[in-house]
Amino acid sequence: MRYVLMILALMAGSALAQQVPQSAAQMQLSFVPLVKEATPAVVNIYAKIMSAPRRTPLQSDPFFERFFRDPFSERPRVQNSLGSGVILSEDGIVVSNYHVVGMATEIRVVLNDRREYSAQVLLGDAEADLAILKIDADTPLPFLELRDSETVEVGELALAIGNPFGVGQTVSSGIVSGLARSGAGGGNSGLGYFIQTDAPINPGNSGGALIDMQGRLVGINTSILTRSGGSNGIGFAIPADLVAAFVAQARAGEVTFARPWAGISGQPVDSDMAGPLGLDRPVGIIVSGLHPASPFLDAGLEVGDIITHVGGATVHTPNEMIYRMSVAGLGRSTAVRFRRDGVDKDVDVGLIAAPDDPPREETVLGARSILPELRIARVNPAIISELNLPLEAAGVVVLDAGRFGPRVGLRKGDLILAVNAVEVSHPSDLEALFGGEVRRFEIVIQRGDRRSLLRFRV
Known part of the structure; x- marks a missing residue:
């Protein structure tokens, strides 16, 4: 009887059964074809950073500096940075983390086939921890396609490819274990919106690729949350949609990332606030302040409104809202749903840069x-x-x-x-x-x- 039940269960879950190895031949299946296709587009990055000399407060004092002058400490120091990157186009557009290359004076990109190129930073942003590089090659380069981040689901298999500890290109496997992780990365938390994975990530993996089973780029590995300092923790990747927004601005000639300005202040709605606000569960951001130049104010929002959706997606934190606006891009508008007095309302909000008006008179x-x-x-x-x-x-x-x-x-x-x-x-x-x-x-x-x-x- 037990075996009959097992057979019935397998028949009922035929879709799942197709994913489980059923023979010795199927057990030989591996990630080899996928890795062979994807790894040529993942590069190792070696960067040199000239750091300013350390100065004590007494060295900065006009009277004491002559007594504490040290010719050796006043020399700029050279720091070496190690990381990874991903080629995104055949003409040599590469993405990596800002903390890997953002302050570098010399950048060397090494491909999987050992070809080496010098690179320059086209656009960088410390807050998002992303940088777009350009390398000039004589022949078209292998590259990865970007996957729409809205289609990524928890439970998908994922591979992390990078150069951990400088030992050479390495591949590790895992699953997408979480989405919309806000402010979870620590350090450079960027826009505070990450894809979470349990694929092992180590120092040097920063800037490397997190890919799906079709070889598409899901995200850029940026950090790991761990107690031991090793790879046995939770990894975070910057979604491909944000990477696409960076590439678009870099190709347009921007040198710094221009993100849309909301001009509002607010806080996430928690369980204690949900009931009094007429919500059946905690969702959205309650607006506590609006700048006179805010595009949200221009669209009709008021203090006390609860923003629940931006760009058709539910938002729970200000970081999520800014992420949605950044992905949509400047010069456009995005759909915003908010609740006022228990009634949901929909408006379009223009996505503008923070106005440099009145003149700053620096x-x-x-x-x-x-x-x-x-x-x-x-x-x-x-x-x-x-x-x-x-x-x-x-x-x-x-x-x-x-x-x-x-x-x-x-x-x-x-x-x-x-x-x-x-x-x-x-x-x-x-x-x-x-x-x-x-x-x-x-x-x-x-x-x-x-x-x-x-x-x-x-």
Whole structure:
């Protein structure tokens, strides 16, 4: 009877039975044909990075630097970076991680057949941890096709290909174990939207390929979450859809990735908030703030609305929303669904870059100023986006504290609100306040969501 039940179960699950080896011949099946097809498009990358010399605070002081001058420590140091990359076109477009090649002065790309090429970075973005390279070859190069990230499902088989520990190209297998992992990568978490895999990933795999069983690129391996430091952890890959957006901007001549600007602040809806908001389960992002120039405000959204879908996909975190907008691309619009007073509404939101308006009026204080070399600018949406300032930020921001700014407590990103009880609205205000005969100063600054008072005399 037991065997009869087993046969019936196999017949009922014929689709599954076709995937299970049924003979010794079928057990000989392997990934060999797939690996032979895909590995020529995965490259090893060797990069040299010139790092600035280390300087102690005393070396930066005009009085003490002569006593602490060390000719050896002042020399730039050469660091070698090792990683992987993937060829995406026959004319030599290559994608890798920013942390592998982003600051490199010399990049060498080695193909699977041992051909070597020098490469240059066309476009890089530290936040997304992606970089697009270009190599010039005499013949067409092997490349991988990108797979639509929306079609990837949990449970699919996947192969990770890269150059772990510099031992040479290596292939490891696993499955896609999770989707839409937000902020899970640690370190350079990028846009906070990852494909999760249990395929072993080690140092040097960064920038390598995660492929499906048709040899298409599913994602770019970027990090691993592990307690031991080895490969026995959870790996994360940047989805191919975002890679495609980077390639499009690189081919258009951009050198930095321009992502759409939302101009909103909000927080994920959790289980404690869902009931009072009339939701049967936690979903979406509740809007807590809207910049006057926000395209969401222009589309009709208000504080208190709950954004549930962007581009037809459910969103649970701000990172997911920005990812969806980035994949859609600048200059377009995307469908947004939000809930207000228990009613779902659909609108189209224009995807724009953060406006550089009003003019930032970037200024460097002169030698006669109290704080010479201090670089400041007027806050606008572009500055807010670049420096990750609070949405309601206004006034004057520090772009570079210069040589003397750190001594009085100023840092890059500080908002200067007032000097000696005089409100500061424009860089010209600060030039006048720091250029007079006053020798005692009280500066009100905002750092993040915290205000502080700096007192000093000169």
